[in-house]
Amino acid sequence: MKDSRVLAYINLYAILGNIPILCELVPEAADTIRGEKVRLGISVKGGPSATLCFEDGKCRVEDGADNCDIKLPFASPEKFNGMIDGTVQPFPSKGFTKLGFLTKKFTKLTDILTKYLKASESDLQNPDFFRTSTLIMLHLIVEAAARIGNEDKVGKVSASNFEDGITAVMIGNYCVGIEGKGGKLKAIHTNPPKYTSSMSFESIELARNIFDGKVNSVAAVGLGQVRIGGFISQVDNLNRILDRVSYYLV
Amino acid sequence: MREINRYDKSREYYERASKVIPSGVYGHQGPAEGCFVPVEAFPFFSEKAQGSYFWDVDGNRFIDYMCAYGPNILGYNDPDVDAAAAEQRKKGDCITAPSTKMIEFAELMVDTVASADWAFFAKNGNDVTTLSIMAARAYTKRKKIVFFKGYYHGVSPWTQKLDYPGIIEEDVCNNIYIPWNDSDALGEVFDKYKGEIAAVISQPYMHGNFKDNVLPAGGFWQRVRKLCDDNDTVLIIDDVRAGFRLDIAGSDHYFGFEADMICFCKALANGYNVSALCGKDFLKNTISGMTFTGSYWLSAVPFAAGIACVTKMREMDIAKVLDEKGKKLRDGLVGAAKSHGFDLRVTGAPSLFYLRIADDPTLSLHQRWVAECVKRGVYFTNHHNHFINAALSDEDIAETVQVANEAFEVVKKN
Numbered sequence A: 001m002k003d004s005r006v007l008a009y010i011n012l013y014a015i016l017g018n019i020p021i022l023c024e025l026v027p028e029a030a031d032t033i034r035g036e037k038v039r040l041g042i043s044v045k046g047g048p049s050a051t052l053c054f055e056d057g058k059c060r061v062e063d064g065a066d067n068c069d070i071k072l073p074f075a076s077p078e079k080f081n082g083m084i085d086g087t088v089q090p091f092p093s094k095g096f097t098k099l100g101f102l103t104k105k106f107t108k109l110t111d112i113l114t115k116y117l118k119a120s121e122s123d124l125q126n127p128d129f130f131r132t133s134t135l136i137m138l139h140l141i142v143e144a145a146a147r148i149g150n151e152d153k154v155g156k157v158s159a160s161n162f163e164d165g166i167t168a169v170m171i172g173n174y175c176v177g178i179e180g181k182g183g184k185l186k187a188i189h190t191n192p193p194k195y196t197s198s199m200s201f202e203s204i205e206l207a208r209n210i211f212d213g214k215v216n217s218v219a220a221v222g223l224g225q226v227r228i229g230g231f232i233s234q235v236d237n238l239n240r241i242l243d244r245v246s247y248y249l250v
Numbered sequence B: 001m002r003e004i005n006r007y008d009k010s011r012e013y014y015e016r017a018s019k020v021i022p023s024g025v026y027g028h029q030g031p032a033e034g035c036f037v038p039v040e041a042f043p044f045f046s047e048k049a050q051g052s053y054f055w056d057v058d059g060n061r062f063i064d065y066m067c068a069y070g071p072n073i074l075g076y077n078d079p080d081v082d083a084a085a086a087e088q089r090k091k092g093d094c095i096t097a098p099s100t101k102m103i104e105f106a107e108l109m110v111d112t113v114a115s116a117d118w119a120f121f122a123k124n125g126n127d128v129t130t131l132s133i134m135a136a137r138a139y140t141k142r143k144k145i146v147f148f149k150g151y152y153h154g155v156s157p158w159t160q161k162l163d164y165p166g167i168i169e170e171d172v173c174n175n176i177y178i179p180w181n182d183s184d185a186l187g188e189v190f191d192k193y194k195g196e197i198a199a200v201i202s203q204p205y206m207h208g209n210f211k212d213n214v215l216p217a218g219g220f221w222q223r224v225r226k227l228c229d230d231n232d233t234v235l236i237i238d239d240v241r242a243g244f245r246l247d248i249a250g251s252d253h254y255f256g257f258e259a260d261m262i263c264f265c266k267a268l269a270n271g272y273n274v275s276a277l278c279g280k281d282f283l284k285n286t287i288s289g290m291t292f293t294g295s296y297w298l299s300a301v302p303f304a305a306g307i308a309c310v311t312k313m314r315e316m317d318i319a320k321v322l323d324e325k326g327k328k329l330r331d332g333l334v335g336a337a338k339s340h341g342f343d344l345r346v347t348g349a350p351s352l353f354y355l356r357i358a359d360d361p362t363l364s365l366h367q368r369w370v371a372e373c374v375k376r377g378v379y380f381t382n383h384h385n386h387f388i389n390a391a392l393s394d395e396d397i398a399e400t401v402q403v404a405n406e407a408f409e410v411v412k413k414n
Helices: A004-025 A027-032 A077-085 A096-117 A127-151 A153-160 A204-211 A217-222 A232-249 B008-020 B079-091 B101-112 B125-140 B183-192 B220-230 B281-288 B300-316 B318-339 B364-375 B394-413
Strands: A037-044 A049-055 A058-063 A070-074 A165-171 A174-181 A184-188 A197-201 A226-230 B046-050 B053-056 B061-064 B118-122 B144-148 B175-178 B197-202 B234-238 B261-264 B275-279 B344-347 B354-357
Touching (some): A004 A096, A004 A232, A037 A096, A070 A077, A127 A153, A127 A204, A165 A232, A197 A204, A217 A232, B125 B261, B183 B197, B197 B220
Parallel strands (some): A165 A197, B197 B234
Antiparallel strands (some): A037 A049, A165 A174, A174 A184, B118 B275
């Protein structure tokens, strides 16, 4: 059974937390918030709290929701997850004068994010869209993996066996990472300068097929489509967590 | 410099296999779990084997230091074992009533293995480790099992971890994991779970993957034995991997203690498919009452092969032979590494040694060196212990060291 608290961490840090990446990769998203300077805090009782900091076409995520312009409090992880599903309407506790940002620009941003994360077959026919959508998924997956490793009961077992160091996850020259330290995981959304192990996808198409569950990464290793190297036990443990990622994101 | 292997046919077969077999080659002999890094350096399928060699489907010959992951202890196609098996095959193998070869084999095991009062046969190591756990639970009427971290006891759900695909919490909720060589930790869990621990199960020393292998600390096993005795807990030794390569009488005998049950497979019949659980008399009645069997477990051919194999191992003092060969190889490899400025660590027993180049903590350098060796016909694996067999000659060892030298030279240049 999915743990709603873990799902809330994924929804906040991996789904909404993907907006900074979206703004980097999709000009339309950056344009939507250009000229804006707003801090949107989300606080989930019994779950995570973070602030999305928008400033002139860029966005970053900070832990905690005390220092914000607009605050969306949620009484439980289930309520917050309901907002992500579109079944719960959020009510801000702070920032009524900036509600326009929330209802217009932020909503537009999340619509763009949805377009890339739940891409239609016709959109995916466009190679540029395909690439961007897949890279956004890559960021989502490593962030979700870190959160599951730190918060999920089963994921914690894998994280506890993840030796200290960084696993680089590569699609061609595009590289992100996941760092383990003392059994805690952290997603790295930039190219890690050094790493102790690696998992590299032969092509963006293959990466997409693996992310979509159409190809198994173990089978792809034998065909040389996925390359693993370095401290492979890290990759092994990351793979176990990735199994949980697909479980939570279905 | 040697010719570099090509694996065109292996690749073709693998692609064909991938269409009808999940992951092409699954498990430890497959490219993912077997850590083939890079995959291009390794063969996927064999054509034949003889002595200390196997040939792949492309005709490349390998000096084989994996020995089918342990079963090849006397040399592939050992004439004595094969003759005994062939003789029995003429008479029958899988028959409605078992052959008396089963009795002969059990008698031989009891006579050979120091802690054995009886023997029970199955097919794989996993069969007998599972039986041992069930028997310990049946005997003690307790649930909990203590494992040493880094263990491998097979693939049944109880042996796996909570984060493995297909495993549910109930499969592993009675497992207790403690660090290897930490008898204090064992004492603590006995205090914490007073009267709840059915068994302690362990390999004779820590030969887990990805890490240097670790022998037991002085007095460790004697302390474990006493703690088990004091707490009426069954002590199980999983000798599936190390069995007969340390001591023909069992690895518990080698380390100076007696297990209550000891599990064998791999080297038991030089590649014929049979495993054995041996144990102390006080557990015989418990085992007698258990429902545990399989379609091929009482087949006679593997029993005949096992008898011939154990007999031959006894006669030749197998552990001594393999230890000497392992030491020769170890010295040669370490010397080759040193001459190129590398720090090659060889850990575990010489007869089932583990390799790691310590100069690069990411192990990438080690993987490159292993790949260069394999491409030149010396079959090492990256992160699993290796195995010595009795057919390995001094010439094989010299050739291996020569290849290792070439491989060091290549990785040093690049």
